[in-house]
Amino acid sequence: MRPMSDTELLSARIDKLEMHAAHQEQMIEDLQKVVADQWSEIERLTRKLAAQGVRLEAVEERTDGPAPVEPPPPHY
Template identity: 50%
Template structure:
């Protein structure tokens, strides 16, 4: 084999390798983006639930009106 053929084969292998790496990077990027969206959604849901719990605690622990006496009194 001549040096040119060896060089061309090396270049071809490198181009194939780069093409696979580009595809893998794109797949990883899509996966990270999907996970980020899921994390963002879950974070917002947790914040909403935290607000609801705090509101329920506030209502339950706040001053309540005196209870009327039972009917038999």
């Protein structure tokens, strides 16, 4: 097998770099989708938590404030 010429070596290096760049671009797109999905989930959970807070406040108002804190059992 004959040795590769400088042009062939450069071409091979460029091909390898282009493949690497394409792989990184795909990884970035995949990660962006994951981040966007997670952000949507965080927003959904934030809205749900806020709604639960409103419901808890309504229950506390109907029961004359928050539930009293029970003292720990005697074995503590």
